[in-house]
Amino acid sequence: MRASDRAYAALRDDIIEWRLLPGTVLAEVEQSERLGVSRTPLREALSRLTAEGLTTAAGGRGVVVTDISLEDIDELFELRETLECKAAALAAERGDAALFLQIQKELLEAPDLISGADPARHDYYVLVGRLDEAIDAAISNSYLAQAMRSLRVHLVRVRRLAADDAARLTAAAAEHAAIAEAIAARNPRLAEAATTVHLHRSLSHVKATHTPH
Amino acid sequence: MRASDRAYAALRDDIIEWRLLPGTVLAEVEQSERLGVSRTPLREALSRLTAEGLTTAAGGRGVVVTDISLEDIDELFELRETLECKAAALAAERGDAALFLQIQKELLEAPDLISGADPARHDYYVLVGRLDEAIDAAISNSYLAQAMRSLRVHLVRVRRLAADDAARLTAAAAEHAAIAEAIAARNPRLAEAATTVHLHRSLSHVKATHTPH
DNA sequence: ACTTCCTTCAGTGTATACAAAAATACCGAT
DNA sequence: ATCGGTATTTTTGTATACACTGAAGGAAGT
Numbered sequence: 149m150r151a152s153d154r155a156y157a158a159l160r161d162d163i164i165e166w167r168l169l170p171g172t173v174l175a176e177v178e179q180s181e182r183l184g185v186s187r188t189p190l191r192e193a194l195s196r197l198t199a200e201g202l203t204t205a206a207g208g209r210g211v212v213v214t215d216i217s218l219e220d221i222d223e224l225f226e227l228r229e230t231l232e233c234k235a236a237a238l239a240a241e242r243g244d245a246a247l248f249l250q251i252q253k254e255l256l257e258a259p260d261l262i263s264g265a266d267p268a269r270h271d272y273y274v275l276v277g278r279l280d281e282a283i284d285a286a287i288s289n290s291y292l293a294q295a296m297r298s299l300r301v302h303l304v305r306v307r308r309l310a311a312d313d314a315a316r317l318t319a320a321a322a323e324h325a326a327i328a329e330a331i332a333a334r335n336p337r338l339a340e341a342a343t344t345v346h347l348h349r350s351l352s353h354v355k356a357t358h359t360p361h
Numbered sequence: 362m363r364a365s366d367r368a369y370a371a372l373r374d375d376i377i378e379w380r381l382l383p384g385t386v387l388a389e390v391e392q393s394e395r396l397g398v399s400r401t402p403l404r405e406a407l408s409r410l411t412a413e414g415l416t417t418a419a420g421g422r423g424v425v426v427t428d429i430s431l432e433d434i435d436e437l438f439e440l441r442e443t444l445e446c447k448a449a450a451l452a453a454e455r456g457d458a459a460l461f462l463q464i465q466k467e468l469l470e471a472p473d474l475i476s477g478a479d480p481a482r483h484d485y486y487v488l489v490g491r492l493d494e495a496i497d498a499a500i501s502n503s504y505l506a507q508a509m510r511s512l513r514v515h516l517v518r519v520r521r522l523a524a525d526d527a528a529r530l531t532a533a534a535a536e537h538a539a540i541a542e543a544i545a546a547r548n549p550r551l552a553e554a555a556t557t558v559h560l561h562r563s564l565s566h567v568k569a570t571h572t573p574h
Numbered sequence: 575a576c577t578t579c580c581t582t583c584a585g586t587g588t589a590t591a592c593a594a595a596a597a598t599a600c601c602g603a604t
Numbered sequence: 605a606t607c608g609g610t611a612t613t614t615t616t617g618t619a620t621a622c623a624c625t626g627a628a629g630g631a632a633g634t
Contacts (some may be wrong), residue, residue: 421587423585
């Protein structure tokens with residue numbers, strides 16, 4: 149693995165997991181020493197992060213970790229609704245029904261995963277990730293898929309702000325199952341509606357449990 | 362201006378204007394000598410281009426100029442319709458009516474610009490660009506605006522494939538005027554519809570006059 | 575003649591040295 | 605005391621040298 153990839157992955161993780169807080173200046177020498185790589189690959193990592201919007205170039209003063217305000221969350225979900233509703237509708241038109249039926253079945257059993265031993269709910273998030281990937285593949289539109297992927301980076305960051313209690317996760321699993329069901333039923337409008345419902349519930353939950361730092 | 366910015370702008374222009382054709386491998390030493398910069402800023406430029414999707418990293422063997430197939434154009438317009446329709450609707454809700462009324466007025470006079478002396482129709486494209494910027498500002502959603510900006514790069518590239526005859530440009534100006542009018546009238550659904558119509562006409566024209574290279 | 579291995583070379587990935595720009599701190603003047 | 609200017613210092617921007625990887629071409633053996 150390239151040094152620039154390691155630096156990118158490490159910084160990205162630190163930002164997403166809120167170990168590097170918004171406003172933190174990422175000085176090149178400092179970070180390159182911390183991560184054990186030279187300045188050259190580190191700069192490439194910072195370039196990629198800036199292109200994704202996780203950091204912002206602060207002219208002459210290095211790059212700083214981008215902030216996410218409450219307005220940002222609203223904007224983020226506005227775009228997310230636009231993209232994911234369209235994606236769900238397209239998936240319903242073009243997707244493989246059997247695959248989504250299978251994912252729906254697993255999602256209906258998700259409460260077992262959530263109440264399980266793992267406090268990080270790793271298996272649950274993997275399952276949700278599989279739904280995302282299935283939709284990405286079904287739409288067969290690389291530009292749309294790319295736009296959604298770049299959004300998800302920011303969304304994972306926001307998710308870390310909310311208290312992911314078991315009750316909310318169980319409800320979210322049911323909402324995801326409804327989306328998968330609608331896609332499997334090849335009903336674009338229903339898939340779109342189910343996505344809208346899910347995203348609004350998610351947004352409400354995030355805003356309700358949002359703990360200002 | 363930084364050397365990396367110059368290299369980025371030069372390469373981007375060369376790709377958009379089809380002076381660098383799809384499949385061309387951009388070797389670092391070769392391009393750095395051609396553009397008169399060192400390899401370091403050139404690599405940063407290539408990173409940015411790759412992040413935008415204008416080039417693709419071909420593992421270990423430099424980066425190559427990305428191809429745009431007919432399917433890509435369909436996908437591009439599918440995403441474009443999704444984003445710009447939403448943007449038009451939001452602009453109708455949140456925008457400054459007077460500004461869009463002014464732009465509409467100028468667009469109705471656009472035939473004068475199109476039939477003018479400039480074969481590049483510079484003034485016309487500036488005017489259309491002002492409508493885009495006005496919508497970007499009106500939606501007050503930086504994530505959506507960013508997504509549209511990254512799309513426009515690819516769209517300019519596609520536009521160069523089509524024969525921009527005076528007839529089509531005149532019609533397009535009228536369609537743009539209709540969008541501006543709907544936004545000024547604060548009618549989201551009409552703005553969305555006008556955008557849909559415009560994009561479908563654009564796509565038809567591109568596909569009709571597309572000259573395979 | 576074909577295949578396989580080795581050599582060589584082109585090209586990227588990384589490190590570091592140097593230059594330029596910007597920010598800060600300090601000093602002087604008003 | 606505050607404002608302005610200058611000098612210093614820190615940090616980024618650029619160039620270049622070196623290392624490593626992957627590929628292509630040639631030579632030798634079958």
